[in-house]
Amino acid sequence: MIDVQTKSLETLLGEAVAQAKADNGAQLLSVTEQIKDTDPVHFFASAGNLSTDRVFWTSTSESFSMAGVGNAWEIEAEKNRTQTAERYWQYLQNHALVHNPYQEPGTGLVALGGMSFDPDARSSGRWNRFGHGSLQVPNVLLTQRHARHYLTFNIQVRATDNVDDLKKWVQETKAVVTSTRQPLPAIPGIDSQEEIEPEQWKDTVQRAADTIKVGHAEKIVLARELRVTLKDRAPIASILNKLLTTQPNSYVFAIERDGDCFVGASPERLVKQDDEQLFSVCLAGTAPRGQTDEDDRAIAQALLHDDKNRSEHDFVVKMIRQAMDTCCDVVHVPDKPVIHPFQNLQHLYTPVTAKLNQTYSIFDIIDQLHPTPALGGVPREASLAFIREHEQLDRGWYGAPVGWVDNHRNGEFAVGIRSGLIRDDSVSLFAGCGVVRDSDPEAEYDETRIKLQPILSVLEGSS
Numbered sequence: 001m002i003d004v005q006t007k008s009l010e011t012l013l014g015e016a017v018a019q020a021k022a023d024n025g026a027q028l029l030s031v032t033e034q035i036k037d038t039d040p041v042h043f044f045a046s047a048g049n050l051s052t053d054r055v056f057w058t059s060t061s062e063s064f065s066m067a068g069v070g071n072a073w074e075i076e077a078e079k080n081r082t083q084t085a086e087r088y089w090q091y092l093q094n095h096a097l098v099h100n101p102y103q104e105p106g107t108g109l110v111a112l113g114g115m116s117f118d119p120d121a122r123s124s125g126r127w128n129r130f131g132h133g134s135l136q137v138p139n140v141l142l143t144q145r146h147a148r149h150y151l152t153f154n155i156q157v158r159a160t161d162n163v164d165d166l167k168k169w170v171q172e173t174k175a176v177v178t179s180t181r182q183p184l185p186a187i188p189g190i191d192s193q194e195e196i197e198p199e200q201w202k203d204t205v206q207r208a209a210d211t212i213k214v215g216h217a218e219k220i221v222l223a224r225e226l227r228v229t230l231k232d233r234a235p236i237a238s239i240l241n242k243l244l245t246t247q248p249n250s251y252v253f254a255i256e257r258d259g260d261c262f263v264g265a266s267p268e269r270l271v272k273q274d275d276e277q278l279f280s281v282c283l284a285g286t287a288p289r290g291q292t293d294e295d296d297r298a299i300a301q302a303l304l305h306d307d308k309n310r311s312e313h314d315f316v317v318k319m320i321r322q323a324m325d326t327c328c329d330v331v332h333v334p335d336k337p338v339i340h341p342f343q344n345l346q347h348l349y350t351p352v353t354a355k356l357n358q359t360y361s362i363f364d365i366i367d368q369l370h371p372t373p374a375l376g377g378v379p380r381e382a383s384l385a386f387i388r389e390h391e392q393l394d395r396g397w398y399g400a401p402v403g404w405v406d407n408h409r410n411g412e413f414a415v416g417i418r419s420g421l422i423r424d425d426s427v428s429l430f431a432g433c434g435v436v437r438d439s440d441p442e443a444e445y446d447e448t449r450i451k452l453q454p455i456l457s458v459l460e461g462s463s
């Protein structure tokens with residue numbers, strides 16, 4: 001068995017070297033094998049010995065995870081992020097040598113990453129390791145679906161490369177990332193925290209509500225930052241592990257670029273593609289969970305019938321339906337939202353399904369959807385202009401699509417909320433809320449405080 005696999009890897013490496021020689025350039029080789037059980041979080045932790053460019057993605061409701069390390073190919077874009085991603089992803093799929101005997105989504109040639117919320121926003125420099133759009137094909141990718149585990153090596157093979165050396169590198173790297181589990185380090189806890197200008201933020205919420213009342217916009221989403229200093233460097237794998245156990249029904253993700261890491265547990269799917277089938281979600285309108293079941297149900301009922309929250313939600317439904325209509329043949333949207341409960345809050349939730357027209361890709365849909373009025377506002381341009389002018393925050397990748405695509409028309413992007421940016425021992429946490437004409441600044445402030453809580457309690461090491 002091992003012999004056959006080794007031989008096949010050797011053969012593939014030989015073919016890639018020959019192709020690189022013929023092209024007088026480099027040849028991307030992608031080779032996938034099924035492997036023994038390997039825990040994605042421990043893979044991510046061990047991979048830190050190889051590179052400070054790592055990625056992690058879990059859809060906790062589906063028992064599906066990916067963890068990747070290194071960078072075999074990167075699509076980088078400043079403006080026109082989705083068009084650039086589409087073009088280079090097509091190019092790569094046409095030119096890569098892919099050996100993937102499995103039909104599992106998320107195995108083989110996969111690119112993971114995301115983009116900034118707004119390429120036209122002022123930059124503070126804090127996100128400069130991320131750029132405005134970046135998808136990366138990791139050198140090594142672990143894919144876990146239920147009880148099955150797959151390992152993909154993506155290698156840039158050059159004409160001058162030696163097959164034996166490459167094979168040795170693959171074997172050594174595999175040993176590092178699938179090594180026996182080391183215990184994850186403890187989360188060091190919080191040394192200090194600072195809310196960034198909360199009073200000024202509330203004034204901005206009032207200003208947004210006033211802007212809406214005079215008819216210059218209908219909804220504007222405003223976000224704020226909580227800056228946390230930990231007692232020691234943030235152990236990202238341990239934080240992911242804790243998010244996985246405390247945040248069911250979420251997308252737990254980490255995108256690390258040169259040591260800086262964007263991490264989160266988002267409840268919000270932007271879009272999932274399963275060949276021609278698309279799934280999106282309208283998520284807006286928020287209330288806390290109750291202390292007792294009865295209390296919880298009463299809060300849920302009140303949320304379902306609350307005009308202010310319903311209007312926040314309905315703007316999102318209307319716009320997502322329009323966006324889907326542009327690229328899809330059949331779009332299904334229920335008439336009314338339901339309640340979707342999460343660990344410490346509940347949201348109004350309307351699922352959307354659609355059939356993607358064959359001439360479009362997931363990148364076209366992202367282009368249509370982002371930013372939805374759950375993160376931008378209505379109308380899109382007026383709300384973005386307000387955010388650019390008045391919000392005292394460099395959103396960076398917060399609130400923007402983060403996810404993955406494979407080369408079989410599968411992919412999924414979440415909205416990067418309930419998230420933070422980690423650098424060494426400091427973490428910037430972000431939370432926003434939908435401001436409509438009846439918004440009360442104190443209530444919106446409380447809502448953002450609840451949204452910050454899950455990730456904050458993970459950092460406290462107490463959840």
Ligand SMILES: C=C(O[C@H]1C=CC=C(C(=O)O)[C@@H]1O)C(=O)O
Pocket residue numbers: 221223268283284285286312347373374375417418430431432433434451
């Ligand atoms: C902007 C955020 O949440 C959005 C998603 C769900 C509910 C929202 C709300 O009720 O305001 C927000 O639109 C955030 O968590 O940072």
Ligand SMILES: [Mg+2]
Pocket residue numbers: 284285286312433434447
């Ligand atoms: Mg809200």
